[in-house]
Amino acid sequence: MSTKRNLVLAGTTLALAFLVACGGDATPTQAPTRPPTEAVQATEASQATEAPLPTDTAAPAAEAQQFITWYQYDEQNEDPKSDERVGNAYLRKTIPLFNEQFSGKLTWVNQPQAWDKMTLALVAAVQGGGEVPDLMHTGSGELVTLYNNGAVEDLTDWIKSMPWFSDLDPNAVQACTAPDGRIYCVPVSEQPQLVFYWSEHFPNGYPKTPEDFLKQAEELKQKNVYAITYFGSTDFDGEGTTRYFWMAVSSFGGTFDDGQGNMRLNTPENVNAIEFMREIVAKGYSPEIVFAGKFQEEEPMKTAEAASFPTGVFGYRYVNPLKSPSGKEYNTKTEKDMLDAIEAGDVKLSSFVAPEGQKPSCGLSVSGFVIPKGAKNMDGAKQYLNWIMDPQNNPDWVQAPGAGLPALGSIRAAQTFQTTFYKQAIEATAGLCKPWYGSLTKLPDAKKVIATAIYRLIKEDPTADIAAELTKAQDEYNNNK
Amino acid sequence: MTGSRSSSGVRIRQGFFSRTLPFWLLLPTLIVLAAVQFYPAFYSIFLSTQEFQAGNMKYVGLRNYERVFSTSTFSDSLFITFAFLAGYATLTLVSSFVVALFLNRKLRLSSLYLTVIFIPWVLSDVIVGLVFRLFVVPDYGLLSSFFADPALFGPPNGVSILTTPPPPQVVPGIPLPPAPALIYLIFASAWKAVPFTTVLILAALQTVPREILESASIDGASAFNSFRFITFPLVLPTMVVALFNLTLGGVNGVGMVFSLTNGGPGTATEVLSFLLYTIGFGRLEFGRAAALSVFMAVINLALILFTLRLSRTGRA
Structure with missing residues (x-):
């Protein structure tokens, strides 16, 4: 009898505990939301009265409100060897300035996050009902994932009511637009892909056509120099798709989608591009390390063993120290090395090669901000965004955390962007770049499927039928999306 | 009252x-x-039937399972996992047994050897993976020129551990023989696992009654026969426990793959646990990741039952 009672008691208690545990979780069909705070209500009021600039926003609170950001940068990290030193230094300099300007209204607190875990951290926080920041620095490549997981606020109405909206590059706005046609991020900086090359290895400038490239690559090979190094692995879940693979495919006139949300890889243009990439590998014009992953493909560019390196414009920060073909060293081990080499004319920037009749193309991503669902201080986030978009503050942001070119057209004329590096970058990419994903919506899946297919064709099985492999890959994506 | x-x-x-x-x-x-x-277990099963669409969960039945199982990556990953497990468990058990036999001979400084040999066990998977990776980074790694020797590893350029694709498949659709990277991953994983298994086996060896061995010797049993008919059967239950530990660790571990090969080259080292990690935490496809985790739970259960059965056989 007592055993039965014990069992009943145990069962009931466990069932209760289980129900409590389930009940404690957020309703799974809806992302958790918090009750509107005063700040949010103030935001709604300020939207109604269309007050975009910090000085015009809601009446200052008696006490400064905390405003929390997530950046991949950490103002506390003063390590000069840190890959993220530029962004770290920017925050170190800017946080006190901001807090001084917004004294009594806002106190900016940054919570640094690992760059490749930010999206996951935000989605987990939103879905799990955890603490979310008021603003997160992110790239357009993460937007669809954030949107699919219901982690970000729709900013369409607000952003369109801002005075700086009309100055934004439409391509940048497009990159911040989710599949439902609404705008979910604020683009601040554009990060196009381009080619960094050693001018000594290409004394007549970077080749314009694939034929010209292959000819010069053969000549370089005779001198034990690789014509090109690039991200050729399937590492980081197919990151290569967004870089060299897309640059080559789009420059050959190809795309990865059909404009209707389906993947379409088997096209003559894509096949031609892959044949070109395949030839580069087969003839040894690129080093083996391009397939090693973990960004180790940068190494031959640093020592000029490779003559060119297609990557994002932000690549200047990471490729250092440098040693030119003639032995000149740029050895501060900071982003200054690449900028100095460009200033000295040792390294130049160019668009990629394109067949006769085609214009070279390149990938485009946008760096900017999202406001997470459940942000406590949305008003603070919007004031901060307006502050970032102010011509006084925008160039610094674009140059440092943004690591790219201004999304605001008028800012391109700012003194900051008149250096050789920026002039060449703007010239090499003007009007040529577009996001790799087109109308695709399952970007992480698409990225991996495409990178794996291209990797197989150019490296793993260079005799495989290109059209058949591409069809197989596109079917796998389309059947599982 | x-x-x-x-x-x-x-x-x-x-x-x-x-x-x-x-x-x-x-x-x-x-x-x-x-x-x-x-x-969490029940929630995973629930999650495996859901999909996030624009922030809302939608019931999709068994669609997530279908989506996972229908990809070529999954079937490749399954074979790669079994190849990894077979290599890892065998290499670790055999190496550990040999090392334990040596240490059991009461050599001079054997306690020192035991301490030294235990060092890999205390290192984290990620650190071991990174160090092993640095040895073989193409062109720059300490051992890369050794492996690139065509005289030793075949023309034209020998082997580049991290980038040489697997040899052509013997049976179409089955990604075997393994890529050099998978063999290297097995070696690195075994290097880390050998100390603990060695200690387990050594402890078992030290419980083998010396009198029985001496009696066998007096009765004219050779060293090999003593080992085969006395030592090995007595150590077998411990080896089954070690095998249990190794297989479960091998199926579920992801740190070494993450830091050493990151699943590459291509998908040549993409074991199921790594695939689960990338689907769940890389692509944030929680429904599909949950479906895969349920499948992996079934595999774990099968392995547990298999080792328990072995254990009973060992006792018999």
Whole structure:
């Protein structure tokens, strides 16, 4: 009898505990939301009265409100060897300035996050009902994932009511637009892909056509120099798709989608591009390390063993120290090395090669901000965004955390962007770049499927039928999306 | 009367308490188990039938399972996982057994050897993976020129551990023989696992009664026969426990793959646990990741039953 009672008691208690545990979780069909705070209500009021600039926003609170950001940068990290030193230094300099300007209204607190875990951290926080920041620095490549997981606020109405909206590059706005046609991020900086090359290895400038490239690559090979190094692995879940693979495919006139949300890889243009990439590998014009992953493909560019390196414009920060073909060293081990080499004319920037009749193309991503669902201080986030978009503050942001070119057209004329590096970058990419994903919506899946297919064709099985492999890959994506 | 009612009430309470005492003692553990084991397990099963669409969960039935199982990556990953497990468990057990036999011979400084040999075990998977990776980074790694020697590893450029694709498949659709990177991953994983397994086996070897071995020797048994008919059967149950530990660790471990090969080259080292990690935490496809995790739970269960069966065989 007592055993039965014990069992009943145990069962009931466990069932209760289980129900409590389930009940404690957020309703799974809806992302958790918090009750509107005063700040949010103030935001709604300020939207109604269309007050975009910090000085015009809601009446200052008696006490400064905390405003929390997530950046991949950490103002506390003063390590000069840190890959993220530029962004770290920017925050170190800017946080006190901001807090001084917004004294009594806002106190900016940054919570640094690992760059490749930010999206996951935000989605987990939103879905799990955890603490979310008021603003997160992110790239357009993460937007669809954030949107699919219901982690970000729709900013369409607000952003369109801002005075700086009309100055934004439409391509940048497009990159911040989710599949439902609404705008979910604020683009601040554009990060196009381009080619960094050693001018000594290409004394007549970077080749314009694939034929010209292959000819010069053969000549370089005779001198034990690789014509090109690039991200050729399937590492980081197919990151290569967004870089060299897309640059080559789009420059050959190809795309990865059909404009209707389906993947379409088997096209003559894509096949031609892959044949070109395949030839580069087969003839040894690129080093083996391009397939090693973990960004180790940068190494031959640093020592000029490779003559060119297609990557994002932000690549200047990471490729250092440098040693030119003639032995000149740029050895501060900071982003200054690449900028100095460009200033000295040792390294130049160019668009990629394109067949006769085609214009070279390149990938485009946008760096900017999202406001997470459940942000406590949305008003603070919007004031901060307006502050970032102010011509006084925008160039610094674009140059440092943004690591790219201004999304605001008028800012391109700012003194900051008149250096050789920026002039060449703007010239090499003007009007040529577009996001790799087109109308695709399952970007992480698409990225991996495409990178794996291209990797197989150019490296793993260079005799495989290109059209058949591409069809197989596109079917796998389309059947599982 | 009052006193009598009162003492009877106390007795009833005491009786109830003593009868339900085991339950109350077990309750904290049961609650913890429910919170950290049962709830996540049931939630994973629930999640495997859902999909996030624009922030809303939608019931999709078994579609997530279909999506996982229909990809070529999954079938490749399954074979790669079994190849990895077979290589890892075999290499670790054999190496550990040999090392344990040596250490059991009471060599000079054998305690020192035991301490030194235990070092890999205390290192984290990620650190071991990174160090092994640095050895073989193409062109720059300490051992890359050794592996690139065509005389030793075949023309034209030998082997580049991290980038050489797997040899052509013997059976189409089955990604075997393995890529050099998978063999290297097995080696690195075994290097880390050998110390613990060695200690387990050494402990078992030290429990083999010396008198039995001496009797066998007096009866004319050779060293090999003593090993085969006395030592090995007595150590076998411990080896089964070690195998159990290795297979479960091998199926579920992801740190070494993450830091050493990151699944590459291509998908040549993409074991199931790594695939689960990338689907769940890379692509944030929680529904599909949950479906894969349920499948992996079934594999784990099968492995547990298999080793338990082996264990019974060992005892018999």
